[in-house]
Amino acid sequence: MAAVSRLRWTMKTLKAGLQQQPRSITWTRSMGHAAQLSIDEEEWRQPNLPLEGLHSREKDRGVQWVFLGCPGVGKGTYASRLAKLLDVPHIAMGDLVRHEIMQKSAMAEQLQKIMGAGKLLPDEVIFNLLTRRLENGVSRGESGFILDGFPRTVNQAEIMNEVADIDLVVNLKLREDVLVTKCLGRRICSQCGGNFNVASIDVDGYGNVPRIYMAPLLPPPSCSSKMIIRADDTEEVVRARLRVYYEESFPVESYYRSKGMLLDFDVAGGVSETWPLLLSALNLNDKGAIQKRWTMTA
Numbered sequence: 001m002a003a004v005s006r007l008r009w010t011m012k013t014l015k016a017g018l019q020q021q022p023r024s025i026t027w028t029r030s031m032g033h034a035a036q037l038s039i040d041e042e043e044w045r046q047p048n049l050p051l052e053g054l055h056s057r058e059k060d061r062g063v064q065w066v067f068l069g070c071p072g073v074g075k076g077t078y079a080s081r082l083a084k085l086l087d088v089p090h091i092a093m094g095d096l097v098r099h100e101i102m103q104k105s106a107m108a109e110q111l112q113k114i115m116g117a118g119k120l121l122p123d124e125v126i127f128n129l130l131t132r133r134l135e136n137g138v139s140r141g142e143s144g145f146i147l148d149g150f151p152r153t154v155n156q157a158e159i160m161n162e163v164a165d166i167d168l169v170v171n172l173k174l175r176e177d178v179l180v181t182k183c184l185g186r187r188i189c190s191q192c193g194g195n196f197n198v199a200s201i202d203v204d205g206y207g208n209v210p211r212i213y214m215a216p217l218l219p220p221p222s223c224s225s226k227m228i229i230r231a232d233d234t235e236e237v238v239r240a241r242l243r244v245y246y247e248e249s250f251p252v253e254s255y256y257r258s259k260g261m262l263l264d265f266d267v268a269g270g271v272s273e274t275w276p277l278l279l280s281a282l283n284l285n286d287k288g289a290i291q292k293r294w295t296m297t298a
């Protein structure tokens with residue numbers, strides 16, 4: 001019950017946060033460009049995450065985690081796997097937006113246009129969709145969440161911080177040339193909604209950047225004739241989304257890093273290679289149990 005009332009409270013405050021937005025939006029604009037950020041060395045220290053405490057602090061609720069990272073980095077893939085493992089819902093903001101567009105609501109056309117240009121949607125819309133999704137979850141008895149694609153601006157992170165305890169923020173990282181190839185290779189089954197990727201990636205390393213190999217993730221025969229490509233996965237729009245990420249979302253990494261909540265994680269290759277490394281970085285085993293006390297150091 002504690003989790004339910006907390007979420008209800010969260011929803012109320014999210015709405016209140018929206019009403020206060022004009023003030024915060026001004027603040028975000030002045031912070032909204034990576035070039036204006038000065039990152040001091042303190043911020044780059046690795047966090048001492050209270051991962052074990054996370055379970056003992058509130059035994060009656062699931063984890064409340066956030067996944068950050070550029071388009072194509074694999075947020076959806078790893079967030080959904082972890083959500084299954086930890087028995088919490090995977091809430092992908094992009095999916096909520098696409099679902100809203102499919103409902104052909106009054107604002108669908110406008111949303112489609114903004115999304116099709118690779119831009120961010122207004123916070124009002126985002127909080128509205130998120131609030132609705134969380135409320136539905138509460139009524140179904142859900143507890144905890146892994147958010148993917150939210151928050152994407154410091155303003156969103158600030159409001160979220162006021163209304164919910166985020167336990168951990170996982171920041172997935174991958175070199176940009178691979179991100180673009182991955183986005184262009186994305187395919188979705190129009191029937192079952194499964195996500196696949198036809199890109200075969202094998203790029204040499206340079207300097208400190210390691211070689212990356214990722215085998216394609218091909219659909220089963222039952223899906224292969226039903227593959228569709230997201231309208232915003234063209235090269236032009238992917239590059240626009242990356243630009244938006246660096247300007248608007250990159251500061252969110254610094255925001256959480258300075259709070260000691262951010263876990264940076266380099267995607268090492270395909271799922272079979274990366275997944276065990278991610279579990280290990282999160283101190284989890286493949287049954288979702290905590291392996292050992294979190295001892296991350298600087």
Ligand SMILES: Nc1ncnc2c1ncn2[C@@H]1O[C@H](COP(=O)(O)OP(=O)(O)O)[C@@H](O)[C@H]1O
Pocket residue numbers: 070071072093094095097114115118119120121122126148149150151152153156232241
């Ligand atoms: N938190 C958010 N704030 C504003 N717009 C969002 C947010 N999340 C998703 N969107 C919109 O939905 C689009 C698709 O999001 P998503 O599926 O998460 O794509 P990506 O592959 O870029 O991570 C974004 O380009 C943006 O237009």
